[in-house]
Amino acid sequence: MTSFNVGLLGHGTVGSAFHTLLEERADSIEFSTGMRPELSGVLTRSRGEFSDILERSDLVVELIGGVDPAREYILAAIGAGKHVVTANKQVLSQHGEEIYEAARQAGVQLRFEAAVGGVVPCIRVIHETLAAAHIDRVHGIVNGTTNFILTRMTETGASYEDALAEAQQLGYAEADPTDDVNGKDAAAKMAILARLAFRAPVHLDDVQYEGITHVTAEDIEYAKDLGLSLKLIGTADRRNGGISVRVHPAFLYPGHPLAAVNGPFNAVTVESPAITEITLSGPGAGGPQTASAVLGDVISAMIPPPTLPPPATDIPLVRDIESAFYLYVEVADRPGVLARVAEILGLQGVSIKSVVQKGLGEDARLVMVTHPVLESRFRAAVELIGGLDFLRSRPRVLRVIEEQFEVPA
Amino acid sequence: MTSFNVGLLGHGTVGSAFHTLLEERADSIEFSTGMRPELSGVLTRSRGEFSDILERSDLVVELIGGVDPAREYILAAIGAGKHVVTANKQVLSQHGEEIYEAARQAGVQLRFEAAVGGVVPCIRVIHETLAAAHIDRVHGIVNGTTNFILTRMTETGASYEDALAEAQQLGYAEADPTDDVNGKDAAAKMAILARLAFRAPVHLDDVQYEGITHVTAEDIEYAKDLGLSLKLIGTADRRNGGISVRVHPAFLYPGHPLAAVNGPFNAVTVESPAITEITLSGPGAGGPQTASAVLGDVISAMIPPPTLPPPATDIPLVRDIESAFYLYVEVADRPGVLARVAEILGLQGVSIKSVVQKGLGEDARLVMVTHPVLESRFRAAVELIGGLDFLRSRPRVLRVIEEQFEVPA
Numbered sequence: 004m005t006s007f008n009v010g011l012l013g014h015g016t017v018g019s020a021f022h023t024l025l026e027e028r029a030d031s032i033e034f035s036t037g038m039r040p041e042l043s044g045v046l047t048r049s050r051g052e053f054s055d056i057l058e059r060s061d062l063v064v065e066l067i068g069g070v071d072p073a074r075e076y077i078l079a080a081i082g083a084g085k086h087v088v089t090a091n092k093q094v095l096s097q098h099g100e101e102i103y104e105a106a107r108q109a110g111v112q113l114r115f116e117a118a119v120g121g122v123v124p125c126i127r128v129i130h131e132t133l134a135a136a137h138i139d140r141v142h143g144i145v146n147g148t149t150n151f152i153l154t155r156m157t158e159t160g161a162s163y164e165d166a167l168a169e170a171q172q173l174g175y176a177e178a179d180p181t182d183d184v185n186g187k188d189a190a191a192k193m194a195i196l197a198r199l200a201f202r203a204p205v206h207l208d209d210v211q212y213e214g215i216t217h218v219t220a221e222d223i224e225y226a227k228d229l230g231l232s233l234k235l236i237g238t239a240d241r242r243n244g245g246i247s248v249r250v251h252p253a254f255l256y257p258g259h260p261l262a263a264v265n266g267p268f269n270a271v272t273v274e275s276p277a278i279t280e281i282t283l284s285g286p287g288a289g290g291p292q293t294a295s296a297v298l299g300d301v302i303s304a305m306i307p308p309p310t311l312p313p314p315a316t317d318i319p320l321v322r323d324i325e326s327a328f329y330l331y332v333e334v335a336d337r338p339g340v341l342a343r344v345a346e347i348l349g350l351q352g353v354s355i356k357s358v359v360q361k362g363l364g365e366d367a368r369l370v371m372v373t374h375p376v377l378e379s380r381f382r383a384a385v386e387l388i389g390g391l392d393f394l395r396s397r398p399r400v401l402r403v404i405e406e407q408f409e410v411p412a
Numbered sequence: 413m414t415s416f417n418v419g420l421l422g423h424g425t426v427g428s429a430f431h432t433l434l435e436e437r438a439d440s441i442e443f444s445t446g447m448r449p450e451l452s453g454v455l456t457r458s459r460g461e462f463s464d465i466l467e468r469s470d471l472v473v474e475l476i477g478g479v480d481p482a483r484e485y486i487l488a489a490i491g492a493g494k495h496v497v498t499a500n501k502q503v504l505s506q507h508g509e510e511i512y513e514a515a516r517q518a519g520v521q522l523r524f525e526a527a528v529g530g531v532v533p534c535i536r537v538i539h540e541t542l543a544a545a546h547i548d549r550v551h552g553i554v555n556g557t558t559n560f561i562l563t564r565m566t567e568t569g570a571s572y573e574d575a576l577a578e579a580q581q582l583g584y585a586e587a588d589p590t591d592d593v594n595g596k597d598a599a600a601k602m603a604i605l606a607r608l609a610f611r612a613p614v615h616l617d618d619v620q621y622e623g624i625t626h627v628t629a630e631d632i633e634y635a636k637d638l639g640l641s642l643k644l645i646g647t648a649d650r651r652n653g654g655i656s657v658r659v660h661p662a663f664l665y666p667g668h669p670l671a672a673v674n675g676p677f678n679a680v681t682v683e684s685p686a687i688t689e690i691t692l693s694g695p696g697a698g699g700p701q702t703a704s705a706v707l708g709d710v711i712s713a714m715i716p717p718p719t720l721p722p723p724a725t726d727i728p729l730v731r732d733i734e735s736a737f738y739l740y741v742e743v744a745d746r747p748g749v750l751a752r753v754a755e756i757l758g759l760q761g762v763s764i765k766s767v768v769q770k771g772l773g774e775d776a777r778l779v780m781v782t783h784p785v786l787e788s789r790f791r792a793a794v795e796l797i798g799g800l801d802f803l804r805s806r807p808r809v810l811r812v813i814e815e816q817f818e819v820p821a
Binding site for chain 1 (some may be wrong): 508628651693738
């Protein structure tokens with residue numbers, strides 16, 4: 004067994020989640036790469052020695068955050084010929100060119116999917132899928148904290164202060180939310196995306212940014228009247244032969260790909276003439292999600308990506324599955340009709356979630372939504388209902404996907 | 413100069429768009445890969461000889477579609493040691509295992525991003541980004557024709573037949589729409605996604621599918637009453653130790669990541685415990701978009717993906733850019749106030765798109781949205797407005813992103 008040694012710098016929320024995930028997925032990674040990832044050492048403020056860890060590692064994962072000492076560790080690892088994976092938007096948006104150039108000189112890999120967009124693979128898509136495309140613009144909601152706050156202000160009419168307090172209570176905002184709410188966090192991420200999209204050396208200082216602390220409930224209310232929704236939008240685009248990179252609260256018309264991105268979600272839209280546009284969205288980063296993006300980078304550094312699907316293994320196909328259903332029946336409007344339909348459903352174990360009777364007399368209809376039930380049992384019930392003499396037409400059936408994704412209240 | 417020879421099978425809508433795009437992007441591809449892509453030959457029904465083209469090619473692009481003769485051509489190209497890029501969902505969903513195994517034996521690449529999801533890079537994301545993740549479910553709107561029809565039925569109350577006729581008129585549905593509207597096209601795509609997500613040999617015949625031809629305007633109307641929206645949803649998920657793959661019309665609750673995907677768009681949501689979920693969305697495939705996905709695959713086959721950002725080139729930063737603005741002013745309610753504000757805006761070249769006066773007397777406010785204008789000019793106007801004696805507080809300014817993305821009517 005070949006092992007692949009990973010040195011871990013930092014053991015906070017993301018670092019410890021990465022540690023756990025690496026151990027959980029080690030068997031699966033060994034199966035698909037032929038190498039077993041092993042933790043060669045962990046550096047925290049109180050334990051570990053950087054030079055020891057470096058010497059024992061094939062790759063260094065930097066999850067300390069901030070500029071110093073992260074920058075020195077990353078450059079030292081590159082200088083020692085080690086691959087580097089980082090989630091550090093501060094250091095990349097301020098010292099990216101120095102770090103990329105050092106990695107190029109040393110011939111090592113430098114990966115940073117986790118620095119931008121939470122679980123959303125926007126780095127890989129811009130960097131690889133769109134490698135040959137001429138990108139005109141990148142729009143992003145790249146800060147989950149501010150998107151949560153603006154969503155709550157919109158939904159409940161809350162003030163900025165109340166929505167921030169709620170975000171802090173739910174863990175979507177830190178005790179000191181300064182860099183989130185003033186737009187600086189989003190600005191760092193947009194600098195990194197702009198660097199990749201346009202191959203221009205964009206520095207954090209090049210990004211004009213504005214936060215959401217001055218947004219009032221009234222602004223949001225008026226915008227609603229105009230049919231607009233307010234988001235903290237990062238934009239990087241080509242303008243007059245140059246590029247512009249900025250972050251500011253902006254109103255979006257309905258139908259804009261980012262207008263429906265609510266709660267602590269991140270989303271990035273990339274526009275290019277060849278593809279029109281692609282939008283990627285998903286939850287903003289919590290510890291486990293960021294750790295998962297970091298692990299994806301580690302695996303990409305271990306082996307080149309597959310160039311065709313891996314061999315298949317047989318997994319049984321399940322055909323009769325549970326689902327919720329919509330059932331529509333046109334009935335004669337007379338006593339006992341609903342009771343008879345409900346009885347048949349009940350005998351097959353179909354439980355009704357909601358029922359509405361529409362119309363009267365010759366026009367009476369029942370519209371029902373069931374709780375999840377095995378399709379075979381539901382179909383059996385519909386067959387029986389279809390035979391009832393008070394039906395005016397065949398029952399109509401459609402599926403209902405019952406999950407509700409809602410912003411926690 | 414090294415050239416990289418690409419043989420093109422098929423010269424229909426996608427094939428000719430690919431031909432054009434390859435020539436347009438050849439310089440850029442040569443710059444980033446060090447190899448110049450050259451068309452080594454084109455096979456159509458009336459011209460070209462397959463064996464000649466094969467001999468002269470490093471890679472074969474198959475855009476004929478359908479099972480025969482596409483399958484034989486693909487297998488012959490693989491057998492001759494050539495890489496293959498295809499957009500052919502039929503052949504992959506019915507003969508995928510045979511083709512993947514042949515490519516594995518021959519040690520060549522087989523890429524097919526364009527077979528599923530239009531411009532949405534769902535193959536690459538499942539195959540590479542999520543290579544280490546345990547995927548629980550893939551949900552997709554993978555047929556733009558049916559999504560357009562259902563969207564129009566929802567928006568206008570049109571019947572299925574009328575919405576289909578409109579889709580045909582706008583080029584979103586073919587003259588013979590059978591495989592789109594009966595769910596078979598989506599089923600083939602879900603078979604391919606399920607194969608990648610679960611590494612199970614899923615065949616088109618394993619997919620239970622149902623189309624939208626029986627959906628009525630009434631179903632959609634009732635669902636609206638229940639707060640649901642109807643989509644043709646492909647689902648591949650783990651169930652009872654096995655997997656289930658199916659396509660059917662299904663109602664979604666608001667907030668579901670696919671509920672807001674309207675018009676001729678495609679979207680795919682991937683769920684995994686580590687990442688929660690990722691949603692990718694974009695326009696369904698037209699000729700140029702599919703060609704762009706094919707070209708992305710060709711470039712990936714030419715060189716391994718980059719492992720760090722390429723060197724940057726200097727591009728000027730533009731700071732003063734055009735934008736539309738929202739302007740909110742609290743004013744004394746007396747004659748001439750709006751005229752005075754409008755005059756100042758007009759002198760700076762700011763043109764007003766909409767204005768609403770709210771409240772009366774001491775509570776009067778003007779809420780305006782401008783047409784796009786240089787930020788410096790708008791700020792100058794706001795500075796002047798801020799000095800007017802009838803203002804009751806500082807003017808408030810936010811940006812408006814003016815693009816409206818709407819389903820063509």
